[in-house]
Amino acid sequence: MTSTTQQPLAESVRVSVGIREGIVRYGFVAVTVLLVGYFLISEPNFRTSSNLWGLLVYAAPVGIAGLGVTIAMTVGGLDLSVGSTAGFAVSLAAWTMVIGNQVGGIAIVVVLIAGGLIGLLNAALIVWARIPDLLATLTTMFAIMGLKLVLVDGRSISSRMTLEDGSTAPGRFTDGFLYLAQGKIGPVPFPAILLIVISVLVWFLLERTRWGRLLYAVGANPEASRLAGVRVGLYRSAAYVAAGVLASVAGLLLAARIGQGDVSAGNSLLLDAVAVALVGTSVLGRNVPNAWGTVLGALLVTVMVVGFSMMGLPYYVQDVAKGAVLLVALLFSYTLSTRRATLPGQPT
């Protein structure tokens, strides 16, 4: 008798757990698909193929910086300096070309090296000086923002601008550099290609190589990793360097899109990048930072932003929507998921 009365109960418990896991796992995919469907039907402009590629173009800087944050999160950290690193990259690229009169290729190399060095600074503060990751990268964030303003005297740098001594700046944004944002291969815009390529590379690194495996190990339990022979400091450092480099790539895309060294560029990138990485953590219910999740998060945020602006909603509504998405993602990851997780702020 007891078995017949208990069976339905157990069944219903299992079903409710199943539903909860299903929502946690596929909720964001479903919301993204529904939103895209809704905008496709209701907004004719949304349908044009240039706009669909445009979504990827728009998502590229956020997605790439978000992939950097994702890598920092795999080692159990968080990088708050990605936004200012991207902003610094915008100004540094402009400065190298316009003031330094260098070609775009040189500017790109300089910016990538600078991004790596900023990552190395973060690594030194976190691994060597043992400053908690949030505080260390917050410090770097302010320092880099200040450094950027020092570099450009607090001004936006544009091609052939007039300098303080009345002369004209020797250089300009080269066509090769602008190709980063405006170039196309066939029908596909270059930023979209870059986003896809970098996503695949980061996915491959994290899921299919031993380095990715060890990055996750360090994030899951640093002490157990150390005792299993993992060089924990090295992997944590490498993660922050990768985050710095990817943030500077995002900055290069922004600079090429704007076509000038806008001092305010990159400022909003931090919250978006961290948000999509956190959203990505909850996507597919894996509850660990992962490349596909982050890209999907970036696409979801982009679809919302683009769709809402087509509907004529004011820009600040977008921030409310982004906040709501992030809140839901965090509830999925921290509250609803039954899986144990590697998440920022989580005691290990």
Added chain:
Amino acid sequence: MSSPVTTPRTGTTTVSVRGVGKSFGPNVVLRGVDLEIAGGEVVALLGANGAGKSTLIKILAGAHPDHTGEILVDGEPVRLASPSEARARGIATVHQRVREGIIPGLTVAENFAFDDLAAGGSGFVVRRAEVQQIARRAVEVLDLGWSDAVLRRDVATLGISDAQLLVVARTLLQRPKLLILDEPTSALSSAEAERLFGVVRQLRADGLAVLLVSHRLGEVDAIADRAVVLRDGRVTADVQRPLSWSVILPAMLGASAEGLKATVLGEEGPAPDEQPGVDAEPRTGGAAVARLRGVRLLGESPPLDLDLNGGEVTGIVGLIGAGKSELAHGLFGSAAWPAGTVEFPDLPRAPRSPAEAIRGGVFLVPEDRADQALLPGWSIERTLSLPFVTKVSGRLGVLNGGGERHRATTVIERLGIVARGPRTELNELSGGNQQKVVVGRWLVERARLLLLDEPFRGVDLGARRDIGDQVRAVADAGGAVVVLSADVDEVLEIADRVLVLVEGRLTLDSPVLQVSRDDVVRAFSGEVAR
């Protein structure tokens, strides 16, 4: 009742524990414990790691309300559902970590008054005069003689023993009936410990019941009126003063005289399949794999020389704080000894990091599975391959999923791990199966030196036997195996050579065939008599 001979010396029985049991999942920690603690009596609670002492204390402190059995205070059954309820019933606990009991940044006086402040009884505004008054009362309780100037100092400026006294005094302000002291001297020097025990004697004279948990047998000998021994969640001895160590130590360390002898000598022992990992012919070792010279394991311990030999299982018995883990981590390169060197004849140099140790075939199964070996959310195959991830990845670092799967399947079969498959997450496994995975990952590659720190803690007999067999196979293949444990039974079952480690000193080193239970006990109690 396990202690029919016990009659309280003075006062009335204040706290009775009757048939208390507690399990964590499938892991049974307490199996029906009976204990009477009377006013005016200092009772020492003894037992090796994992015997159930901390669980019993936590139950008394109200941290585990879901235990079985009952607890009576002055003959009246009570339900200790929370720490504050336990305190309200007159059971006060001073926990092991002194620094967790004080709040740095507050003054000494504010720390004395903290319980009142936290309780919110004093209202929103902290009244200095009131705080000072509570503090003075606390100082009087223990006769500490601290001046107002001391009370105004930041509590962080107090030494560890003063901080300990502060916590005790604060606890006593609540006028408890039973005071539980959990390893109160682990951070104190002997002079500081003596000072604390002066206070304990005074409290006993005032009719307080004291339950003392300590691994320092010398101080138990000095202060306890009675000793209660726990082993595997049961009371195995309950003796009155004068404390007979020839009764207490076997009860603590396991096995009756006959049983121990039988295990060791193979005389009329239990059937072979009931004896985990016993090798009929213990072997003597081959060439030394590691030579320790002048190694000081603990800050104050004397230098120690030791050769660990290939082809044999060396069992090292020691209580907590004896230096077992220090020995293991020093060999593994994950921590440095205060002094001394180790030479590995077959390696270019002694490992300076775990990574180097693993490359050289020196492996460690660390003591604390959850903190030092498990990765949350990781599957069996991932956990197994982590130390040897280069072996399951090709050039360019690309992981070879098939090789990883194969490795996991092999270990699962060899150790008889009960799991749905190699991709099962470790947190879905029982403790014994988790331990098999953690040990098993070192069994695929050839080991030069395999160190196992408490490998059988929280592991059932079957798993213990499976692990023991595989560990034995490592020694048969020529590797040196070192099993470190607080449990004599476990060590005698598996070892060819038995060492006893007491506070960083070796007090016994003998082939297992030549060692008797008396030798092992003497190796511990020699220390007690000191």
